[in-house]
Amino acid sequence: MAKFYDTLLWEYISDPGKKWLSLDDLAEKYFDYKMISYDEVTGKSQINFKEVSLEEASIYSWEDVYITAKIYAEQQKKWIISDKTLNDIEIPLLEVLKNMEVTGVRISKEKLQEIGKYLAEEIIKEEKIILEIAWENFNIKSPKQVWDILFSKMGLPQWKKTKTGYSVDSEVLESLAFHYPIARHIVNYRQYTKLQSTYVEGLSKLIYEPTSTIHTSYNQTIASTGRLSSTNPNLQNIPASNGLWGSIREAFLPFGENDVLVSFDYSQIEVRLLAIMSEDENLLGSFQNGVDIHANTGYFLFGKDDISSDERRIAKAVNFWVIYGISPFGLSKMIGIPQNEAREYINKFYEQYPKVGDFFKKTIEFCEKHGYVETIFGRKRFITSINDSNSIIKKAWEREAINMPIQWTSADIIKLAMIQIDTFLREKNMQSKMIMQVHDELVFNVVSEEFEIIKKEIPAIMEHIISAPISLKVDMWVGKNWRECK
DNA sequence: CGAGGAGCGA
DNA sequence: ACGTCGCTCCTCGA
Numbered sequence: 242m243a244k245f246y247d248t249l250l251w252e253y254i255s256d257p258g259k260k261w262l263s264l265d266d267l268a269e270k271y272f273d274y275k276m277i278s279y280d281e282v283t284g285k286s287q288i289n290f291k292e293v294s295l296e297e298a299s300i301y302s303w304e305d306v307y308i309t310a311k312i313y314a315e316q317q318k319k320w321i322i323s324d325k326t327l328n329d330i331e332i333p334l335l336e337v338l339k340n341m342e343v344t345g346v347r348i349s350k351e352k353l354q355e356i357g358k359y360l361a362e363e364i365i366k367e368e369k370i371i372l373e374i375a376w377e378n379f380n381i382k383s384p385k386q387v388w389d390i391l392f393s394k395m396g397l398p399q400w401k402k403t404k405t406g407y408s409v410d411s412e413v414l415e416s417l418a419f420h421y422p423i424a425r426h427i428v429n430y431r432q433y434t435k436l437q438s439t440y441v442e443g444l445s446k447l448i449y450e451p452t453s454t455i456h457t458s459y460n461q462t463i464a465s466t467g468r469l470s471s472t473n474p475n476l477q478n479i480p481a482s483n484g485l486w487g488s489i490r491e492a493f494l495p496f497g498e499n500d501v502l503v504s505f506d507y508s509q510i511e512v513r514l515l516a517i518m519s520e521d522e523n524l525l526g527s528f529q530n531g532v533d534i535h536a537n538t539g540y541f542l543f544g545k546d547d548i549s550s551d552e553r554r555i556a557k558a559v560n561f562w563v564i565y566g567i568s569p570f571g572l573s574k575m576i577g578i579p580q581n582e583a584r585e586y587i588n589k590f591y592e593q594y595p596k597v598g599d600f601f602k603k604t605i606e607f608c609e610k611h612g613y614v615e616t617i618f619g620r621k622r623f624i625t626s627i628n629d630s631n632s633i634i635k636k637a638w639e640r641e642a643i644n645m646p647i648q649w650t651s652a653d654i655i656k657l658a659m660i661q662i663d664t665f666l667r668e669k670n671m672q673s674k675m676i677m678q679v680h681d682e683l684v685f686n687v688v689s690e691e692f693e694i695i696k697k698e699i700p701a702i703m704e705h706i707i708s709a710p711i712s713l714k715v716d717m718w719v720g721k722n723w724r725e726c727k
Numbered sequence: 728c729g730a731g732g733a734g735c736g737a
Numbered sequence: 738a739c740g741t742c743g744c745t746c747c748t749c750g751a
Contacts, residue, residue: 432734680736
């Protein structure tokens with residue numbers, strides 16, 4: 242019940258700044274209907290709900306369900322059916338997602354167990370060291386107890402706050418690790434237990450034994466940015482880094498002996514969309530001429546052609562983060578440079594790509610005037626709180642407003658690609674299957690005879706979803722497990 | 728059972 | 738005050 246209520250009320254999910262109404266309020270607003278209140282059912286003495294007579298409890302519960310269904314139907318009339326994007330994208334996508342969910346992904350339980358065994362040993366080692374240094378038994382998994390040990394008992398310096406006290410997250414611990422080895426060991430312990438509980442044990446629990454597969458659920462109605470989300474398990478946050486973390490992906494296998502996993506991902510899709518939508522000549526030009534975009538930005542940030550690898554790293558970060566309306570403070574923290582330097586780079590970026598700034602400005606002005614922003618596919622996102630009198634709140638919604646058209650457009654592009662790919666695979670009677678979507682990446686189980694055609698056709702479909710002055714670019718990766726696809 | 732902290736992905 | 742959006746795990750107090 243709560244799920245429908247939470248996810249399908251369009252005007253509420255599309256305007257996060259707006260105050261939420263309760264189900265009772267909505268019933269009154271839409272149907273002029275007064276619902277039975279909880280207090281009425283439990284009476285003056287506020288008895289426990291299980292003491293309420295079955296008849297009364299039934300009516301009360303029925304009302305909840307009925308009103309929810311009515312509101313859902315209303316919203317369908319108002320939003321779902323009238324919205325073209327819904328008929329062209331979301332509805333056709335339903336079956337594509339269903340097929341991916343049913344197909345599943347093959348996982349090696351043995352591989353997971355192997356990793357798990359190693360982790361279990363490391364966890365014991367780290368635990369032993371930490372408890373020895375602390376000279377006391379405590380639960381390392383509890384941030385509160387970690388704080389007690391480190392700061393109350395050992396007297397380490399402390400500064401970062403959380404809502405309810407002091408933070409002991411990895412950033413804090415890292416900064417202490419050089420002088421206080423215990424902090425390093427706690428970081429290690431956290432990494433090992435995170436891998437163990439979330440990925441090794443979490444994934445193992447969800448394996449369907451007869452076929453050694455896991456079957457996620459993709460949700461189309463959760464993310465305010467129009468992206469999909471994935472649960473049970475979440476396949477969109479499997480570790481991707483080097484070393485031990487990446488080893489989880491080794492457990493993701495093709496179905497058949499002769500099959501391979503093939504991954505296609507959109508390269509720099511958000512920066513490309515920024516170029517297309519802002520129509521900035523310099524940004525478009527750097528993609529048109531096949532120039533390396535990061536080198537191009539680096540040239541303007543540092544005024545020279547032969548930028549060092551560190552300068553390239555900065556240029557790459559600036560290209561990436563500007564899309565999110567990042568502040569000098571944020572950028573400096575993110576890439577470890579002084580704040581004034583970060584400010585200079587951000588300014589230079591806007592100088593070099595002037596229409597990007599214009600585009601952001603126009604987007605914000607449009608939103609202030611109309612109360613929504615929209616994508617090139619004509620999808621709207623209502624942000625009325627952009628006119629908030631509190632400048633901090635306003636700034637936050639402004640960042641939302643400039644990022645949303647880009648992120649939502651990229652989400653729509655990959656959704657359209659998925660629909661077309663699904664049609665292609667079915668029409669050609671292909672045995673290969675689309676098995677995962679990770680925001681800008683699609684993963685396929687490819688049978689060997691079909692590799693050449695997949696390699697040719699899938700990127701072609703993905704790259705031609707929209708026609709624009711510059712094309713979208715897709716990279717391909719092949720492997721005998723998911724880790725090799727990079 | 729739910730809030731809060733922590734940490735993974737794009 | 739200072740990127741956004743998600744999901745899952747754990748602890749802890751009601």
